[in-house]
Amino acid sequence: MVIDQLKAAFEEELLDIAIRGDRRATVTIRPEALPAMAEHLHIKLGLRFIIASALHTRKGFEIYYHFSEDETGMICNLHVVLDGERPEVESLSNMFEASNWIEREMHELFGINFRNHPNLEALISDGNWARGEYPYRKQFKSNGETGK
Amino acid sequence: MSKQTLIPVGPYHPLQEEPELFKLYCDGEIVRDVKWETGYNHRGIEQLSEKKSYDEVFFLVERICGICSTSHPFAFSNAVEEIVEVEIPERAKYIRSIIGELERIHSHLLWVGLAGHFLGYNTVFMWAWKYREPVLDLFEMITGNRNSYAMFKVGGVRRDIENSKIPAIEEVLDLVRRKTDLLTGAVMDDPVIHARTKGVGVLTREEIINFAAVGPTARASGVDIDVRRDDPYAAYPLVDWKVITATAGDVFAKAEVRLLEMYESVSIIRQCLEGLKKEKEGDIEAIVKVIPEGMGTGHAEAPRGEVFHFVVSDGSNSPARHKIRAPSYTNIATFKKSCIGQSISDATISLAAVDPCYCCTERLAVAVDRYTGTRIMNAKEIIEHSAQLTQRLIHND
Numbered sequence: 443m444v445i446d447q448l449k450a451a452f453e454e455e456l457l458d459i460a461i462r463g464d465r466r467a468t469v470t471i472r473p474e475a476l477p478a479m480a481e482h483l484h485i486k487l488g489l490r491f492i493i494a495s496a497l498h499t500r501k502g503f504e505i506y507y508h509f510s511e512d513e514t515g516m517i518c519n520l521h522v523v524l525d526g527e528r529p530e531v532e533s534l535s536n537m538f539e540a541s542n543w544i545e546r547e548m549h550e551l552f553g554i555n556f557r558n559h560p561n562l563e564a565l566i567s568d569g570n571w572a573r574g575e576y577p578y579r580k581q582f583k584s585n586g587e588t589g590k
Numbered sequence: 591m592s593k594q595t596l597i598p599v600g601p602y603h604p605l606q607e608e609p610e611l612f613k614l615y616c617d618g619e620i621v622r623d624v625k626w627e628t629g630y631n632h633r634g635i636e637q638l639s640e641k642k643s644y645d646e647v648f649f650l651v652e653r654i655c656g657i658c659s660t661s662h663p664f665a666f667s668n669a670v671e672e673i674v675e676v677e678i679p680e681r682a683k684y685i686r687s688i689i690g691e692l693e694r695i696h697s698h699l700l701w702v703g704l705a706g707h708f709l710g711y712n713t714v715f716m717w718a719w720k721y722r723e724p725v726l727d728l729f730e731m732i733t734g735n736r737n738s739y740a741m742f743k744v745g746g747v748r749r750d751i752e753n754s755k756i757p758a759i760e761e762v763l764d765l766v767r768r769k770t771d772l773l774t775g776a777v778m779d780d781p782v783i784h785a786r787t788k789g790v791g792v793l794t795r796e797e798i799i800n801f802a803a804v805g806p807t808a809r810a811s812g813v814d815i816d817v818r819r820d821d822p823y824a825a826y827p828l829v830d831w832k833v834i835t836a837t838a839g840d841v842f843a844k845a846e847v848r849l850l851e852m853y854e855s856v857s858i859i860r861q862c863l864e865g866l867k868k869e870k871e872g873d874i875e876a877i878v879k880v881i882p883e884g885m886g887t888g889h890a891e892a893p894r895g896e897v898f899h900f901v902v903s904d905g906s907n908s909p910a911r912h913k914i915r916a917p918s919y920t921n922i923a924t925f926k927k928s929c930i931g932q933s934i935s936d937a938t939i940s941l942a943a944v945d946p947c948y949c950c951t952e953r954l955a956v957a958v959d960r961y962t963g964t965r966i967m968n969a970k971e972i973i974e975h976s977a978q979l980t981q982r983l984i985h986n987d
Contacts, residue, residue, distance in 0.1 A: 492898050495900045496913075515817075517887050538802065539926075540920055567632070
């Protein structure tokens, strides 16, 4: 199973593992470990990158990187939690093209910076939105946090 | 330093009626670079979804795509049912698969017709669209709508397909099967289509994996993936069928995969209809009252490939986060590989081969030297240019 292999290779980097049924697993990891683990999943184990989903929550910014092991139907989610003020993580676009557009989109909608991305220009708005405004960020008024 | 010409394909009046812009940078007849602009139709559906109840989200996601309008509710229901951990009744599974496969048939017919039209083979266009019509009429009969069928809900389907309607469905399937023979013959045996599509827009297996392309685009390049088989849902594990693949990776292979998939769809629907006859009428949903806290990843095989929905629930009646990925999102990016180095006339069919939202109206062509940075006209300049031309015409009169 994919999770067993991840455990063997990255024991130190795994913060939490949630397994649901035979075909769903979510692994929370340290953001610094993301490139190495994505490389292990995609290059070594041959998993297909489906997409990444960003969330703005009270913890900060969270990204789920969804990978699919098509032989078994297993979806493995790599989960990272980023800083709420300056969200930043390494880009995966230099490893596979598939993450190029979604990282641009997350940068544009959530304001997450992807280090070493080949081209982080706006994908959707073509520069027509106000700079520094990130429409998919949430406003957390209850505890004084702001969305900007 | 060669001078390159920009051929814009878009952004309005596209053949498949969706706005997007491909900028083809050409050196003579040869495409040297492709750039893509989108966002003309950004509707903020992921945000909208967070403000609607789960029941309403089905109607919202159904309107993401007008052609494959059931693929998004399919993936969304898979995601939500994963959170709820509900098993839907067998009859609902069969009905879901019947709707999904009928949609695949009409979507593939639409593509085959458009592909013929792109190549100037309008007989195929007229045939394919003519025989797509009975499928849409069938949808109207069994769901009440020719498109956007509103059949899905959490835990099952909204409407039953009464057993009394099964003969009428089988009649349409007979027609589709016969006409698929006709279309397959018209495409596979035609030397002109061979000449226009073989070796054109080739995507290798490695490129498909790199771009994570899905659906018929991936299967035509020998990447054997299909969510219906790999992560079974609805009635697909209950029926016999096979995944169609090809190896050439060119436009012809993509057409071949789609045509042969229609036979499989007919076969799946026939088996599902037999399944329906064995199940009790009216048993079409498992009652779900509360969506608990949790997250679900649901995917479904749409006609164009895998549709993926990621839903996070906080226990309220709306999703806390709803991420949607349509298959064209990964497939369209492959243009960087399939079009460059080809002639413009081949680029049009290569762009169409992944079945994207595509437009073919060349509204304005401006010669630019990319290296000296000569500017392309912007919207304001186009309007001024147009006004000047109008003035000139009036003056000449």
